[in-house]
Amino acid sequence: MRPRSGISPSFVSEQRIRQLEQKLRAKEERIIVLETENALLHLKLAESQSMFGKSSTKELLKSYEKCKLCCLHGSVRSTVIQLYGTIQRLKQDMKNLRLSALAFLKDVQHQSKNSFYQILAAVQRLQIHNEAMETFEIKALELEQSLLDVSERYQKEKQKRKILHNSLIELRGNIRVHCRIRPLLPFDTAPGELVLEDRHRSISEKVVCAVDDETVLVKCNRPGHALINKTLQFERVYSAAETQGTVFADVSPLLISLLDGYNVCIMAYGQTGSGKTYTMLGPQPEDNFAFSLEDEPELGIIPRAAEEVFRLISEKPPGSHWVDVSVVEVYNNDVFDLLAKDSCGTTIGVKRDIVTNKEGKSAVPLLVYEPVEDEVEFLELVQKGLQLRVKHPTLVHAQSSRSHLVVTLTITTKAVLEDGFGDCSDQKLNKEHFFSSSHSVNYDKPTCPSRSSSPAQFLNESTEKHQQMRTKLQLVDLAGSECVGLSGVSGAVLRETSFINRSLSALADVLGAISDHRSHVPYRNSKLTHLLQDSIGGDAKLLLVLCVSPSQKYITESLQTLGFGTRARQVQRGQAKKRNQPGPSKSK
Structure with missing residues (x-):
């Protein structure tokens, strides 16, 4: 050999x-x-x-x-x-x-x-x-398979537990509350605070952190007081390392419910600079911001939700779903329509009023609803609205949003009771009849073919075969609560801060009244609570995302935000109601 x-x-x-x-x-x-x-x-x-x-x-x-x-x-x-x-x-x-x-x-x-x-x-x-190695490989494969089986069983049991938990929450009618902890940033260091050197910059020690995916730990370290650790439970807790995609993965099931006939509201709450706008929209440069679907890892809930909604609609029969968009901001306790146009076609912010219609729901007369065919058109409209949104720099945040932003997608579904969908010409005719070229709504004339500003109402056509229903997805980026001493604002910006804090306080009062089952709920104490009345106290599926800073510098604001979320979890509104959509459907 x-x-x-x-x-x-x-x-x-x-x-x-x-x-x-x-x-x-x-x-x-x-x-x-x-x-x-x-x-x-x-x-x-x-x-x-x-x-x-x-x-x-x-x-x-x-x-x-x-x-x-x-x-x-x-x-x-x-x-x-x-x-x-x-x-x-x-x-x-x-x-x-x-x-x-x-x-x-x-x-x-x-x-x-x-x-x-x-x-x-x-x-x-x-x-x-070789024989020994083969024996070891067989044993390793058996162990890997055993580990895989155990992991699958664990995931199944975990999923079952979440489903049961969500079912219990839905039966109780509570608001779903998630909490997201942002990373430490350079401006988080408080004067005189012990800092840790991390490469070439100083960062403060974390006092708010995620224990697991349902628990938040807060280290209450106040001068002259003993260290007290508080733990709070929420439906989902995101650590600073978790991505935008991870956050949206827990949001996407609600969008399936949207097409199944349920109203949905997703709201971000927290102090200035806690990551609300990043969570809802994505990164916001100082100059003109433009959405790009190619920058997918950084996109927030609003662009991802639009993409997912149109993906779900694409799986439905053609012409069966129509989508309209409105963009509103609440600034200094006034409501402004950010898609309204002047006589030259230029988008301007027009002040609108809020009314309560015959069904007892809040509505905004003459609010503009723009039809969109895909997520690109949707993002273009949102971009136009964001360019008009009021922003001012503070000591806490250089691009602080001074208004509450409410983006609403209205999905109109044309359903057939017996004979199925009509041909394309009928669908096109019905759509053109239903949505006139005018963007305004006259609430005194309910027979007018203009689009209504109450998207959740169910509409019956003149024929017996067809029905139309409307569901709405409200995406809310609330302005941040602020401590005047930390923000260092004055003049007009101080007045803005006062209105922001009062509107958020009114929101907390509404939640407290609902939680205590009071006979009177003060929705009209603020334009914000009046505008969101259907979502907070109505029959929508509401997801509240708490955004908090992990820094000792903002421990008071973080505790206030977490306390707000804890009160929100105690609100019992009854089970979310489904629009009367004919045919079988499944809620998520």
Whole structure:
């Protein structure tokens, strides 16, 4: 057998034997040549002797020739003797060479035999090792499979627990509250606070952190007081390391409920600079911000929700769902329509009023609803509204939002009771009839084909076969609560801060009144609570995302935010009501 690398000893010995045999043949050929020359010399000698015997005259000449021939014979004989001695030496060398070659071959065979046995032993050991390795691999696969089974069972049990928990929450009618803790930022360091060096910047120690995906730990470390650790429970808690996609993964099931006939409201609450706008929209540069679906990892809930809604609609029959968008801000306790246009078609913020319609629901007369065909058109409209949103810098946040932003998607569904959907021409005709070219709504004329500002109401057509229903998705980015001392505001910005804090306080009062089952709920104490009346105290599925800072500097504001979320969890509004959509459907 040949080793895996190098030249085998047997091959070397064979090459050496061949070389020796070639030398031997060369010597034998030389001997033959010399023997031939010797025979020729003997023949010449015999001829000379014959000629000497026949010639009897000229004895002196013959004597001379005889003497000459004797000398020649002696010279030839001496040469032959030398050649003979050379031949004998060559034969002895060949004999010795053969003996050496045989000894070398024997030694090579012995070494080859030993090498063969060593290789055989190594192969046997390798086979034993391979068998042991296969045994270990089988055991490892069994352990991996066992771990996978255990993980699957754990995930199933965890999912069952979440489903049961959500079912319990839905039966109780409570608001779903999630909490997101943002990372520490350079401006989080408070004066005189102990800081930790992290590469080339200083950051403060975290006092708010996620214990697990349902528990928040708050380290209440106040001067002159003992350290107290508080834990609070929410439906979901996101640590600073969790991504936008992780947050939206818990939001997306609500969007399925939206198409199943339920109103949905998603609201971000927290202090200024706690990450509300980042959670709802994504990163906000100082200059003009433009959404880009290509920057998917950083997109917030609003662009992701629009993309998911249109994806779900694309799976429905063509022409069965229509989407309209409104963008509203509540600034200094006034409602502004951010999609209203002037006579030149330029988008301007127009002040609107809030009314309560006959069904007891809040409505905004003349509010503009723009139809959209896909998420790109939706994001363009939202971008126009964001350019008009009021922002001012404070000591807490350089791009602080000074108003509450409410983006509403209204989904109108055309359902068929018996015969299925009509043809495309009927659908197009009904859509054109339902949505007129005017963007305003006249609430005094309910028969007007203009779009209504109460999207959740159910609309019956004149025919018996078709029904239309409206559900709405409200996406709310609340302005941040602020401590005047920390924000360092004055003048008009101070007045804005006062209105923001009062509206958020009114929101807390509403939740408290609902939680205590008071006969009167003060929705009209603020335009914000009046606008969101249907979502807070109505029949919508409400998801409240609490955004908090982990810094000791903002511990008071963080505790206030977490307390607000705890009160919100205690609100019992009854089970969310489904729009009367015909045909089977499934709620999420």
